[in-house]
Amino acid sequence: MDNDTRTLFFSFFNEIGIIAQLSRTALEARLPKGLTLPHFSVVNHLIRVKDGQTPLALANAFQVPKTTMTHTLGGLTVHGFVEIRPNPEDGRSKTVWLTDAGRRFREDAIRSIDPDIEVFKSQYPEHKIREIVPELAAIRALLDAARD
Numbered sequence: 001m002d003n004d005t006r007t008l009f010f011s012f013f014n015e016i017g018i019i020a021q022l023s024r025t026a027l028e029a030r031l032p033k034g035l036t037l038p039h040f041s042v043v044n045h046l047i048r049v050k051d052g053q054t055p056l057a058l059a060n061a062f063q064v065p066k067t068t069m070t071h072t073l074g075g076l077t078v079h080g081f082v083e084i085r086p087n088p089e090d091g092r093s094k095t096v097w098l099t100d101a102g103r104r105f106r107e108d109a110i111r112s113i114d115p116d117i118e119v120f121k122s123q124y125p126e127h128k129i130r131e132i133v134p135e136l137a138a139i140r141a142l143l144d145a146a147r148d
Helices: 003-030 037-048 055-062 066-078 100-112 114-123 126-147
Strands: 082-087 090-098
Touching (some): 003 100, 037 055, 037 066, 055 066, 055 090
Antiparallel strands (some): 082 090
């Protein structure tokens, strides 16, 4: 690979990383006290993908140790955002289910960044975002498939 190509692709992923960091920080600043971005991310994942997953499956999806996921799920349970139930397919494990409060938490968190989105939207029009999102989703799917 030539250096120009390497630099281009590195710059692409570097910009995405910086955007991710900035957007995570903005969202986390608006979350209710005691809740963190990992809490939001797990709830968002359960809505986006599906609930009823095992803690191990969630840990694998987030590429974190199971103990880390257990800690995050504990916080979500305390806040009433998820319920941990026995796995009907395997009595030794548990499954994670969203509650109505968990669904409301996600919606409220997304609404909380409306002011940030309005500022961004004034500089970067909606039609451009509509063009970019499918491309980013395709890149995410490619990278996600490559890690398995």
